[in-house]
Amino acid sequence: MKMFSKVLSLAMAAALTAGALAGCGGAQNTAKEADKSSAASGAEVIKLGGIGPLTGPAAIYGNAARVGAEIAVDEINKKGGVQFELKYEDDENDAEKAVNAYNKLKDWGMQVSLGCVTTKPCIAVASETNSDRMFALTPSASSTDVINNVDNVFQMCFTDPNQGIASAEYIKSQNLGTKIGIIYNNSDAYSTGIYNKFITEAEKQGLEVVSTQTFTDDSANDFSSQLNAIKAANADLLYLPIYYTPASLILAQADKMQYAPKFFGVDGMDGILTLENFDKSLAEGVMLLTPFVADASDDLTKNFVTEYQKRQGEVPNQFAADAYDCVFAIYNAIEKGEIKPGMSAKDTCEKLISVFTSADFKFDGLTGESVTWSASGEVSKKPKGMVIQNGVYVGMD
Amino acid sequence: MNLLTNLINGIGLGSVYAIIALGYTMVYGIAKMLNFAHGDVIMVGAYMCFCATTYLNLPVPAAILIAMVVCTVLGVLIEGLAYKPLRRAGSLAVLITAIGVSYFLQNMALLIWGSAPKTFTSVVPFGAVSLFGGELIISWETIITVLANIVIMIGLALFTKMSRTGKAMRAVSEDKDAAELMGINVNKTISITFAIGSALAAIAGVLLCSSYPVLMPTTGSMPGIKAFTAAVFGGIGSIPGAMLGGLLLGIIEIFAKSYISTQLSDAIVFGVLIVVLLVKPTGLLGKKIAEKV
Numbered sequence: 001m002k003m004f005s006k007v008l009s010l011a012m013a014a015a016l017t018a019g020a021l022a023g024c025g026g027a028q029n030t031a032k033e034a035d036k037s038s039a040a041s042g043a044e045v046i047k048l049g050g051i052g053p054l055t056g057p058a059a060i061y062g063n064a065a066r067v068g069a070e071i072a073v074d075e076i077n078k079k080g081g082v083q084f085e086l087k088y089e090d091d092e093n094d095a096e097k098a099v100n101a102y103n104k105l106k107d108w109g110m111q112v113s114l115g116c117v118t119t120k121p122c123i124a125v126a127s128e129t130n131s132d133r134m135f136a137l138t139p140s141a142s143s144t145d146v147i148n149n150v151d152n153v154f155q156m157c158f159t160d161p162n163q164g165i166a167s168a169e170y171i172k173s174q175n176l177g178t179k180i181g182i183i184y185n186n187s188d189a190y191s192t193g194i195y196n197k198f199i200t201e202a203e204k205q206g207l208e209v210v211s212t213q214t215f216t217d218d219s220a221n222d223f224s225s226q227l228n229a230i231k232a233a234n235a236d237l238l239y240l241p242i243y244y245t246p247a248s249l250i251l252a253q254a255d256k257m258q259y260a261p262k263f264f265g266v267d268g269m270d271g272i273l274t275l276e277n278f279d280k281s282l283a284e285g286v287m288l289l290t291p292f293v294a295d296a297s298d299d300l301t302k303n304f305v306t307e308y309q310k311r312q313g314e315v316p317n318q319f320a321a322d323a324y325d326c327v328f329a330i331y332n333a334i335e336k337g338e339i340k341p342g343m344s345a346k347d348t349c350e351k352l353i354s355v356f357t358s359a360d361f362k363f364d365g366l367t368g369e370s371v372t373w374s375a376s377g378e379v380s381k382k383p384k385g386m387v388i389q390n391g392v393y394v395g396m397d
Numbered sequence: 398m399n400l401l402t403n404l405i406n407g408i409g410l411g412s413v414y415a416i417i418a419l420g421y422t423m424v425y426g427i428a429k430m431l432n433f434a435h436g437d438v439i440m441v442g443a444y445m446c447f448c449a450t451t452y453l454n455l456p457v458p459a460a461i462l463i464a465m466v467v468c469t470v471l472g473v474l475i476e477g478l479a480y481k482p483l484r485r486a487g488s489l490a491v492l493i494t495a496i497g498v499s500y501f502l503q504n505m506a507l508l509i510w511g512s513a514p515k516t517f518t519s520v521v522p523f524g525a526v527s528l529f530g531g532e533l534i535i536s537w538e539t540i541i542t543v544l545a546n547i548v549i550m551i552g553l554a555l556f557t558k559m560s561r562t563g564k565a566m567r568a569v570s571e572d573k574d575a576a577e578l579m580g581i582n583v584n585k586t587i588s589i590t591f592a593i594g595s596a597l598a599a600i601a602g603v604l605l606c607s608s609y610p611v612l613m614p615t616t617g618s619m620p621g622i623k624a625f626t627a628a629v630f631g632g633i634g635s636i637p638g639a640m641l642g643g644l645l646l647g648i649i650e651i652f653a654k655s656y657i658s659t660q661l662s663d664a665i666v667f668g669v670l671i672v673v674l675l676v677k678p679t680g681l682l683g684k685k686i687a688e689k690v
Binding site for chain 1: 399402403406409410447451507511513514515516517518524525527534536609610611619620650651654655659660662663
């Protein structure tokens with residue numbers, strides 16, 4: 001009996017390990033596919049490495065960024081000239097896995113890094129890139145912690161404080177609400193960062209914040225008491241500087257308690273429409289601040305949206321657009337700085353830093369025109385307001 | 398009115414904890430083991446119901462039935478493969494195995510259904526009851542969950558009191574060796590306990606996701622831990638205790654959030670648990686039994 005139980009427990013342990021390994025396998029497959037679709041044919045290529053959650057709860061962001069970057073790389077390679085090779089690694093939105101992914105990409109020969117897609121992993125990878133002197137331009141990791149104290153990391157998206165300030169300004173200038181309720185995730189750096197700036201800017205703008213409620217990652221199920229307090233405070237606009245998964249629960253629960261304020265989100269809200277089986281009517285009228293409007297009529301946006309739809313069967317979100325812009329910004333900078341394939345990552349890094357921070361480097365892309373960067377790595381561009389109508393994003397102005 | 402709304406919200410949250418706690422307490426009461434994989438069986442049940450309604454377009458009762466059958470089989474399999482061989486081993490070995498099974502189920506779900514969250518369509522097709530001209534709103538999910546709790550509680554109490562198998566279960570829970578001497582098949586009895594516990598988990602999963610409609614592989618873990626707390630709070634092993642513990646936990650959580658601080662609510666919930674256990678170590682309705690540790 002004892003022998004038998006030992007054998008069985010061994011078998012269970014083996015099964016567990018198999019499960020864990022199988023998990024890794026799945027991630028690798030996705031990464032491999034990513035690799036295949038955008039490998040350039042030439043031998044002399046500049047190797048771009050990206051890290052993002054290709055699986056896990058934040059997978060929508062990672063995969064959108066990956067496909068956006070792939071489209072950009074394919075377009076650049078078609079032009080002739082400088083050739084790119086892109087490889088994306090999965091970090092499951094986990095800092096430790098992101099550092100592993102970064103080391104893997106370094107072994108592969110990455111010359112320029114696209115950083116990480118999400119904030120927490122990007123903070124970890126940013127310090128690694130700094131000690132390695134590897135240039136990094138992240139599409140969407142928006143915390144200032146990503147660029148603080150490192151001179152080689154740049155952002156394509158707004159910083160969190162910027163989003164908070166821009167939200168307050170936008171709400172005021174468009175007269176969207178006078179009594180504001182807020183629900184934010186106080187266990188999350190992204191959410192807290194936006195909230196802190198929003199609250200100071202709202203005061204400056206003369207907006208009245210009537211109720212501030214919080215939740216944590218562990219209590220992201222029940223929002224009834226938060227919504228109840230906000231409803232009791234008569235808020236006419238609910239500001240949600242959070243990711244779309246808890247936001248979808250808030251929308252559902254507010255609907256159930258027949259509370260319908262205006263909802264205003266930030267870029268984390270982007271993705272709510274691609275949530276499987278989500279009742280899109282719940283998101284009707286939800287507004288969000290994002291630098292990219294998929295229904296814009298310029299050729300650049302139109303071509304990108306058509307190509308993305310061909311590949312993914314859905315309208316691209318701003319993460320895809322940010323990653324697309326990242327690749328093109330790096331491409332422009334490489335041309336300008338006359339960087340050659342095979343140049344060491346260190347030399348590439350120093351050159352790219354001087355190009356990105358030079359006064360005459362201006363970038364026009366999907367997410368903004370005349371985009372510039374400060375020496376700290378922060379981007380300067382104008383946000384656009386979007387509203388969800390009939391299940392699609394529509395520009396507000 | 399605000400107080401009443403918070404109370405209703407608390408009962409809504411508490412009823413979900415209670416229905417999960419019933420499964421915990423039932424298995425603990427009879428097999429004397431903490432089945433930490435219970436929360437993940439709940440998750441599997443919810444996924445089964447989701448797949449049946451969304452992909453196969455089956456009617457809700459059929460979907461719930463499928464979820465129950467799959468969870469029952471899963472529960473019996475887990476018990477047979479992971480826990481049965483450890484019947485004579487120390488309680489620590491079983492506990493660690495249960496945690497292992499929990500991770501195993503989460504990773505399997507990750508492989509099968511992927512990690513992107515899915516939105517669960519509520520199995521309750523009605524909206525909410527609106528009282529006092531919209532001042533007080535009670536969702537049908539809450540009403541159905543409370544009713545399900547009461548039905549399950551009474552059903553379990555009758556089953557363990559009246560039926561032959563139920564009597565065998567009580568005998569096993571009192572003393573395994575003596576029960577075996579009296580001709581009771583201990584292994585079979587424990588298997589049946591797991592089967593019932595897992596079928597209840599399927600119902601709990603469906604109701605949990607109807608109230609909070611986001612479904613991912615980790616959906617069951619946090620409610621599972623809270624429900625375990627509820628079971629301990631009410632007196633683990635006691636069926637009415639699980640229901641009382643669950644409801645109280647939900648109400649305390651919502652009141653702490655509403656009247657004290659949303660940031661401190663979890664600290665307050667677990668603080669109350671500690672105080673209760675200090676005053677009454679067996680929980681609110683727990684029986685005093687001399688345990689050999």
